[in-house]
Amino acid sequence: MNMLASIPGVLDAAVLAQASAPAPMAQSQLAHYMFISAALFAIGLIGFLTRRNLIIMFLCTELMFQAAGVALIAFSRFHMNMTGQTFVIFILTVAAAEAAMALALVVLLFRRRESLNAEEFSEMKG
């Protein structure tokens, strides 16, 4: 956040947005968003822990990621500080790049090992 704040212009935009924004979000409204976010996260977490297929597990991590994004946007709106929303846009971009790379790695892994079962990979054993 500080890093963003230090970039000239970012903060000014937030201030402008704040000036013309409608009334703040109510506490109860926030709770709804939080619930969605928590549910998404829990689904992702459970999926990650229970499934063995690497692609599914990857999708689950994306789910948890987006849960965090939802929470970020909600809080941003709640505090009337647009930095959070800006941040999420960054995250989405990075996540897209990351997803592309991760899927590429998974494909390579499949080519080499003919399997996507996470339990078969334990090279990092200590």
Place this chain on the structure above:
Amino acid sequence: MGFMMTLSTILATLASPIAALAQSEAAHAASQEAGHAAEHVAHAAEKIEAIAAPGVGPMWLLLIPVLPLVGFVLSALCAAFRVKSKLPAWLTVLCLGASFAVTLGMYLQVSSGQIANPSVATGFEWIKVAWGAGDAHSIIANFGLYIDSLTCLWMLFVTGLATLIGLYASEYMAGDVGAGYCRFYAAFNLFVFSMSCLVMGDNLLLLYLGWEGVGLCSYLLIGYFYKKPSAVEAGKKAFIVNRIGDLGLALGLMLTAVHFGSIEYSVIFAKAQPYLAALSEGRLGDIPAVVQLIPVLLMIGAFGKSAQLPLYVWLPDAMEGPTPVSALIHAATMVTAGVYLVARAYPLFLLSETALPIVAWTGALTALLAATIGMAQFDIKRIMAYSTVSQLGYMFAGLGVLTSTGAAFHVFTHAFFKAMLFLSCGAVMHGFAGQLDLRKLSGVGSMPGWRVVGIAMLVGCLNLAGFPVITSGYWSKDMILGGAFANPHMVAIGWILLITAGLTAYYTFRVYFRVFVGPKYFEPGDEVHGHAGDDHGHDHGHDHAHADHGDRGHGHDAHAHFHPHAPGWAINTVLAILAVAAFAVIGLRFVGGHEGWVSGLIEHSSANYGGHAMYAAAASHGGEHAHATFFGYDAHQAMMYVSGVVGFIGIAVAFVLHYAGRTTAAKSRADALLPLVGPLAKWAQGKWYVDELYNAIIRVPLLVAAHVFHLIDKAIVDGIVDLFGWVPKFTGSSLRPSQSGVLHGYALSMAGGLAVLVLIVVMVMR
């Protein structure tokens, strides 16, 4: 028997002059008695002035040490260019001869007063460290020469004998031409250079340089036959034992530097004058303990270098070196360095109440101990080695009983006759393929070609035994004995020395009667003695096609073909010169100062700077003891007879036991006497087991300590370090199983951790 007759005749004819001389001596002494005190005090002021402001010596004096250095460089170059001729020998003789000539010039100029006595010739600044303002806060050690008559005395025989022995060695070492010949002469020259630094240095540090330098050369030359383990061991032993002494010298030097603020003789002597004055006025309390400690420390160095108790053990082993080395270094010159040091620092020694008595007692006991060992040995070179130790003991005793003149005179005469004895033994060894056992040689003196050696040996033995009147050894030994009996506190030492004189005469003539006269017989050595280590043995007649190590088996098979080869011109010439010189130095007893030429030199050197103080101190102690008596007779006068008689008895005993009636080389009448002395003879032959004792109480504990330290180092000191390395290693390996490498394990633990965190946050928030 004819021999005994000759001796008695000589003795009888000389009996009257000796009496006359002794009386004149006594009269001289008496007349001087009265005038002495005033005379000494009068000289004192003059001397202090001379010491405090020494003259400036001419630069050509530096040639004396530099010429041997040139010889060293030339010999080393010969070695580098693999010269396979006698070139290094001739270069050496040339350089050393030139050095001797310069020394002679120095002596003449000093004695004629053209060079001030003392004076200093400074070459260049060697070490100068200043830690404050003024010369007092600095240590200056120049490469400078201190020239006084003591220096002249020592340098004359050092360079003179070195030249002669260099000539002798040119033939003696001929078998090594092209092999170790250059190496031998390089070390030989380096030795003379070091010795001249030792003797001529104008400060204690330059003396120390020479001191260790001669030690190095001694090490190199003892270990000359380096393939022989015993020679290597002997060299090592010599160096290490000497180093122990050197440590004492170094500490004495440091103490001098701290107390006097200088290590230059001229400054030290000048600054010691107030103490000498205090001594002469009987104010002993004014001399600090530090000053009294200096001579004790210097003395340790002297005892190491001059092979005195308890550090004498290296010298007999040093006989592993080639004989010319034994003659030059281990008999005539290097081993007298300790005597030189004490004589040079005599003013400091006088300041200590304990130093000179320790010197005297050490000398006397060493003389006796070495003589007893010498009596029981069979290796003639070793007998000579022990006799060297014994004679050095005499010299120290002489210094200790306050007759520095006697000590210096004995150094001078001993240098000649002992060098001659060694060179004669060397000639025998050279000719008989390394044979040195007196049981395997007999009648050598009457073999063809061995006449010069036989005569030289006889002259040497007579001198060593102190045969009355006609030998220089008699006169110098007599001076020490007289000095001991004349000093009321030193009478016991006198007796020890007197007994030793008898033993000396016996063991000396034991060698002579066994080896040089009697029935002709020899067994050649197997060259394991002395030369075996060297592949290029010594039998010139044979070619050099030896196998790897010493040709064992050569001995008895070859006996039938073996012909001892008599020495050539170089050896014979040197022996002849030395024999003449050994007699000629008697003359020095009767020219020059009141006790001869040497006393004339000593009286004008540092060895007598304290003389007046010493005299006054003795006088202030009641004066009556200025001369003690020997059973009511003047000690010096009485000794002329007594020591002569004792020497004569020793020779007679040797004659009866080892010559009369002896028909074989191996046996003599003495063997019949052995049961009478019980195990003593065996113990003496075993050198009283001093080597074994040192091994057991010093070397072995050190070795054990070293091994223990090594173990401690590996186990504990390094172990602790490894422990520090082991801690993270252990921690890591014990946590290792937690890293299963399975993704779900990590995920689960992450989720669990998250849950715990959430739980904590929730609890805390509440």
Place this chain on the structure above:
Amino acid sequence: MMLAVLILIPLAAAVMVAVAPASRARSIAMVGMLAAAAMTGYLLFSFDWEHTAAQQFTLDEESSRLIGPLGVSVSMSVDSISMMLVTLTALLGPICVAASKTAITERVKTYYAWMLVLQSAMLGVFCARDMIFFYTCFEFTLIPMYIMISLWGSTNRKKAAAKFFLYTFTGSVIALAGIVYVAWSYADRHGTWTFDADTLMRWSRSLPAATQGWVLGALLLGFAVKVPLFPFHTWLPLAHTEAPTAGSVILAGVLLKLGTYGLVRFALPFAPMAFVTYSPAIAAVCVVGILYGGLICWVQNDVKKLVAYSSVAHLGFCVLGIASYNVMGVTGSILYMINHGLSTGALFLLIGMIYERYHTRSMKELGGLAAKMPVWSTFMVFFAMASVGLPGLNGFVSEFMCLFGAFQASDQWGAGLWGTAAGQTPGATPGHLGAWVAAIAGTGMVVAAMYLLYMVGKVVWGPLVEPAGHGGHDHGVHGHGSHGSHGQNDHGVLPRDLTGREIGVLVPLAALCIYLGVYPSPVIKALKDPVALTTTDVVNFGAARAAMPLVPPANTVPAGHQQAGEHGAAGQAPAPKVDNHAGENKETAR
């Protein structure tokens, strides 16, 4: 700027080695080393020998600043102490390259590149006037050395390299902590950070005695591991035994000197009060090291290990000289650094030459080499004697000075010790060591003779012993000194005795050994002023123990660093006696 050029020359050569083909690596390295040596020669020539205590060729702090807010710069300058060690380093560089010709045949590029980097780092240590720059160079020597040991070492090299790295690194991190503490306390007080050595030195000596004790402890620990002093020495034998020859030479010749240099340059002036207080303890450690190390040498079987342990004993003498903090001792100590570098470096070279021929260093398998290798043997005896401390060769001068420094450094002289009153001992200097320390340390001279002659007696003298497979074919030509023409050993590369290259490597070292033994006077004179400056400060600041306020008034900063010549000449004469009590000494704090 000239010093920066000096340091950059080997670094540039390292880059060139890295990009050039492997066959050129050695010649480029040689050129680089020679260029650095030539630059050093030029510096020696243009050095102002009249003002040896003055910092010269200065690269000042402002123009060389790296990290402004922290006051870190690459400021450099040398006085005569540094100049001597720079010269030693520059001299050993080409020698090491020349000595590696036949020994290093694999990964030549890597080897020479790292060796050049090492050269730069070592030169940097001796030139640095910024503590962080000093520390960086000090630590950076580890990496090339680590690589040299672990890639070109013998069998146990991995362990040796790791131990060397970790041990010395741990030590110097503690030293860094000490340095940073001093800098932090300065910044805390003045509000600005600086790592300038002179500023921190002036600040550090104004710290209270207890704080100085900690600073000294930290610096001492770091430097003692590097030296190495007695209980911290165990990495040394291992590293030396495993390192390639040139590595051992550099290690013994220069790297160990970084520790002693650090002691003289930083530990001594940074914490004078603590140093005065703890000097007996330091001396005790040295004395133990001298005897302990010496005796361990005596029972070694590996020649190289023997020489390595001998370094422990030798460096004990060196630090003993520092512990006496008088002109004699410290000058002797600096000379010792140079002399030990020459003689021990040469011994390692000689052992390396044997190892190349026989592939063993065990004294059980080697003996009597004088018969086969007379030239090698001559050099061996020569350098052993230099190491023993034979007068006339270099080792003696420095050993004697260190011992004598310890001997005279006692407040007891003139205070009734052995009946001497004040004024009766002009040779005494303030200190806490004295005759006993020197006497016990002096026995180390005897021990040195024991172990070095033991080695020489085994390897050089005695009956010829060679490892199996060597020398059997020599029976026919069992001559003396035949070399070159016949008697090639089974490597075909190296003749039996030394080659011209090997002799050429040894001769400069031998010549310097003789020069420094026969005529050390100019060197001693050159060292006098900076050493007097250091020791006078130690005595003055160390003496003022209790009287010293926490923060000295502004005018108490010693002016000595600007007025070196004058200061040095005044020497220690006006120095007050250390033992005096506080009252007298207030004014001596200047």
